[in-house]
Amino acid sequence: MLIVFWGKQKYVTIKPQETSSGPVADGLWTRCPSCSSLLYTKELTKNLNVCNRCSYHFRMGAWDRVKHLLDSESFQEMDRDLEGGNPLGFSGYEEKLANSREKTGLTEACLTGEGRLSGYQLVFGAIDFGFIGGTMGTVVGEKVCRAFEYALAKRLPVVMVSAGGGGARMHEGILSLMQMAKTSQAVERHSQAGLLYICVLTDPTMGGIYASFASLADVILAEPRALIGFAGPRVVEETIRQKLPSGFQRAEFALNNGMVDAIIERKELRKVLTRLLLYHDGGGRQSC
Amino acid sequence: MLNGVFEWEKPLVELEKKIEELRRFTKEEGIDFSAEIATLESRAENLRHDIYSRLTPWQKVMIARHPRRPTCLDYIELIFDDFFELHGDRTIRDDPAMVGGIALLEGRPVTVIGPQKGKDTKDNIARNFGLPHPEGYRKALRLMRQAEKFHRPIISLIDVVGAYPGIEAEQRGQGVIIAENIRQMSFLKVPIICVITGEGGSGGALAIGVGDRILMLENAWYSVCSPEMCAQILWKDTKKAVEAAQSLCLTAQDLLAWKIIDEIIPEPPGGAHRDHEAMAMTLKEALLRHLQELEARPADELVAKRLDRYRQIGVVW
Ligand SMILES: [Zn+2]
Numbered sequence: 001m002l003i004v005f006w007g008k009q010k011y012v013t014i015k016p017q018e019t020s021s022g023p024v025a026d027g028l029w030t031r032c033p034s035c036s037s038l039l040y041t042k043e044l045t046k047n048l049n050v051c052n053r054c055s056y057h058f059r060m061g062a063w064d065r066v067k068h069l070l071d072s073e074s075f076q077e078m079d080r081d082l083e084g085g086n087p088l089g090f091s092g093y094e095e096k097l098a099n100s101r102e103k104t105g106l107t108e109a110c111l112t113g114e115g116r117l118s119g120y121q122l123v124f125g126a127i128d129f130g131f132i133g134g135t136m137g138t139v140v141g142e143k144v145c146r147a148f149e150y151a152l153a154k155r156l157p158v159v160m161v162s163a164g165g166g167g168a169r170m171h172e173g174i175l176s177l178m179q180m181a182k183t184s185q186a187v188e189r190h191s192q193a194g195l196l197y198i199c200v201l202t203d204p205t206m207g208g209i210y211a212s213f214a215s216l217a218d219v220i221l222a223e224p225r226a227l228i229g230f231a232g233p234r235v236v237e238e239t240i241r242q243k244l245p246s247g248f249q250r251a252e253f254a255l256n257n258g259m260v261d262a263i264i265e266r267k268e269l270r271k272v273l274t275r276l277l278l279y280h281d282g283g284g285r286q287s288c
Numbered sequence: 289m290l291n292g293v294f295e296w297e298k299p300l301v302e303l304e305k306k307i308e309e310l311r312r313f314t315k316e317e318g319i320d321f322s323a324e325i326a327t328l329e330s331r332a333e334n335l336r337h338d339i340y341s342r343l344t345p346w347q348k349v350m351i352a353r354h355p356r357r358p359t360c361l362d363y364i365e366l367i368f369d370d371f372f373e374l375h376g377d378r379t380i381r382d383d384p385a386m387v388g389g390i391a392l393l394e395g396r397p398v399t400v401i402g403p404q405k406g407k408d409t410k411d412n413i414a415r416n417f418g419l420p421h422p423e424g425y426r427k428a429l430r431l432m433r434q435a436e437k438f439h440r441p442i443i444s445l446i447d448v449v450g451a452y453p454g455i456e457a458e459q460r461g462q463g464v465i466i467a468e469n470i471r472q473m474s475f476l477k478v479p480i481i482c483v484i485t486g487e488g489g490s491g492g493a494l495a496i497g498v499g500d501r502i503l504m505l506e507n508a509w510y511s512v513c514s515p516e517m518c519a520q521i522l523w524k525d526t527k528k529a530v531e532a533a534q535s536l537c538l539t540a541q542d543l544l545a546w547k548i549i550d551e552i553i554p555e556p557p558g559g560a561h562r563d564h565e566a567m568a569m570t571l572k573e574a575l576l577r578h579l580q581e582l583e584a585r586p587a588d589e590l591v592a593k594r595l596d597r598y599r600q601i602g603v604v605w
Contacts, residue, residue, distance in 0.1 A: 138602030
């Protein structure tokens with residue numbers, strides 16, 4: 001039954017493309033927003049978009065995550081042909097989608113596929129902040145859902161790298177909000193089968209993405225200083241009418257408050273994920 | 289808005305007052321004004337139809353926020369025979385912005401939960417303007433789990449512009465608890481009926497809004513965020529909220545077309561605030577009808593259908 005169902009999936013393997021999510025894209029030099037050092041862009045890219053002076057973690061595009069974390073040539077993208085329209089007829093949305101597609105080389109804010117991490121077969125997903133702030137509309141919701149369903153059918157673990165400035169995508173209104181329910185349910189069904197799910201929260205993971213699948217992992221990791229929370233800091237500031245404490249909603253704040261398991265530097269991430277997969281005997285289970 | 293009367297309904301309200309006066313006159317003075325009253329009545333009826341049948345999304349948002357709109361506790365009082373309120377999340381405190389407990393609906397026990405807005409300024413401050421903290425959602429989850437244990441159906445009455453955006457709320461994991469509620473509600477083995485009675489904003493509404501039947505009052509709104517928030521984020525201008533309300537397709541009529549909700553519960557002409565009793569009775573009828581349908585189903589089928597419902601949302605290809 002599962003084979004028939006999954007037989008409908010379409011796979012398109014394409015070459016990884018350079019993405020431009022971080023502020024790194026153009027220019028020979030990039031200024032670090034944290035320590036103000038002028039960094040040689042090529043060096044910065046080589047250093048996984050981490051400042052070599054103060055270890056500030058710049059944002060990273062979805063394809064760069066694949067390149068960084070997965071075994072080379074092992075990744076097979078899923079559902080690349082899933083493209084949504086403009087269900088609400090929200091003005092300016094088509095242009096926004098078109099611009100984001102051009103800018104990131106992605107069809108939507110979420111990249112999903114099957115691959116290997118240090119030899120472990122898994123389903124991998126990454127959200128790209130460069131695509132309308134990494135927000136979740138119907139296509140992102142559907143892709144995340146299908147990724148978990150595929151992993152469930154094939155008894156594979158899931159590793160997600162989340163980002164998302166606003167969480168749910170406003171241009172798709174209530175349909176976006178409902179993706180929170182849809183993805184949370186897919187995560188739970190995968191979980192009930194005893195399969196492992198690890199989520200890495202990266203800058204920024206907010207709103208509807210944080211308040212759904214990103215929060216429901218067995219192990220939640222975070223990159224240093226990543227903004228993590230439900231309400232945006234500006235909204236909080238305007239509501240309480242006082243200045244926010246320094247470090248508010250940063251990864252360290254989330255760790256102190258018990259919302260994440262560990263903060264992991266980007267250069268250590270692959271190693272840590274490998275260890276966790278090892279502890280879970282690969283995180284999947286024999287097909288039954 | 290003046291004295292609870294919106295600008296757009298002023299002519300109607302004045303006409304209604306005139307009719308009322310003539311009625312009193314008839315009674316007190318014994319003069320027969322029935323012909324005049326009949327004429328005015330039919331004029332009022334036309335006007336009523338004229339005004340209320342073409343409310344803009346923004347006007348509906350205003351009605352949903354009317355200060356005299358029935359609150360969760362008003363509905364509980366009017367719909368149920370008895371109610372025993374249960375307090376606290378067993379972790380931090382009791383959140384007065386979220387109420388819940390066991391109620392009798394035509395004699396049968398049900399669990400009722402819902403955000404509670406204040407009735408006046410003082411009450412509103414005590415209830416944090418109906419904006420729950422994580423502990424409010426945790427309390428709701430506790431009561432829902434309790435309902436599952438004792439096979440009680442759950443009725444969630446939703447009127448919330450969003451989860452509270454504050455420092456403590458973030459510290460205590462607002463995002464995490466919303467995700468947790470959504471996940472657990474999805475799999476509860478009892479019938480769940482959710483009713484958007486006023487405002488339904490963002491994850492703060494969805495955290496108590498996953499169910500087998502989603503009903504919505506005629507003038508309620510439900511969307512990914514409030515029109516103000518949408519305008520602020522997209523256009524950096526809260527004054528464009530009117531435009532945002534239009535763009536977001538947040539009315540009950542829009543949501544029924546999208547099949548996000550199952551039924552629109554009609555409000556008394558002009559809005560629920562104009563007749564609490566009538567509103568509550570209409571809602572009660574709908575609750576009883578849906579509950580009867582849902583209770584006939586085995587729990588596993590209920591959950592499977594619930595999951596299927598959400599799985600279909602946004603599959604447009
Ligand atoms: Zn630096």
